[in-house]
Amino acid sequence: MLKLSKKTEYAFMAARHLALNNSGHYSTAKEIAENYRIPYQLVAKVLQNFTKSEIVTSFQGAKGGYKLNRSPDNISLIDIIKAVEHNYQVTECMQQNNSRSTCSHLDCCKIRDPLIEIQRKIENVFEQTSLKQIL
Amino acid sequence: MLKLSKKTEYAFMAARHLALNNSGHYSTAKEIAENYRIPYQLVAKVLQNFTKSEIVTSFQGAKGGYKLNRSPDNISLIDIIKAVEHNYQVTECMQQNNSRSTCSHLDCCKIRDPLIEIQRKIENVFEQTSLKQIL
DNA sequence: TTTATATACGACTAAATCAGTCTTATTTAT
């Protein structure tokens, strides 16, 4: 319960690696996978998600790889989470397509509103932490 | 990801119900289950967990049930979580019997320390919210 | 122009966790 997915862990690790890289070449999925013993395919997907969210720019082909688009202090952990996870809500009824009215409990469960506040505070924790802070 | 378990949701609902009850009789698992359309056996387990954690006192037999031991503003959501969940950590390596040294990644994953801080802040959110605040 | 090295991406499978059920024992008011 309340656990981050492996995908998000790998996303944090990959983002951190990209932020620290100043070796001249673009960082690759292979490099990150080997460096931290993460399954290659999973890092690859994470990096593709980063590209879609415009956190990084990708370069295809030989000598290709990824580079960060913004400086690490301008990227928050919530940006990274949103790039790789659709659902990071504390309850089902806060996920898209759900609402008070889809609640299966009689007259809703009565704790939805306070939990929305909890959700807001937890998101805030990740919002307030920048990539720079985890280097 | 980051979702509360149903058990914890039911625990919040049950605790809230107990806090609001001033009907003269003890609240029972059956009553709570029917009131919110929660599976009886699950509420029953939650309430048994509450008893073990001394959040409530239980009364067995006919006319039995449960009553809160403390006032709602003296019970935090983290108390409730701890009563029903063994693991509420954001990463596996923060759960009991795990540590930096059991990390499967080379030279640990490098993000453990910042995540410990995140964990602390998330626990703080639940610590700072009392049962009274969700009534 | 071929080859090696990369990203892109969807489909699939295996493993782990979670939710819910079943069963039995014990306690106690009436």
Added chain:
DNA sequence: ATAAATAAGACTGATTTAGTCGTATATAAA
């Protein structure tokens, strides 16, 4: 005695998560 309640462990089914496989496409460099 009986009914109503807690106590608790074992089991099953459903869902989610983690990881793999396969194929297509792009590009630098020999």
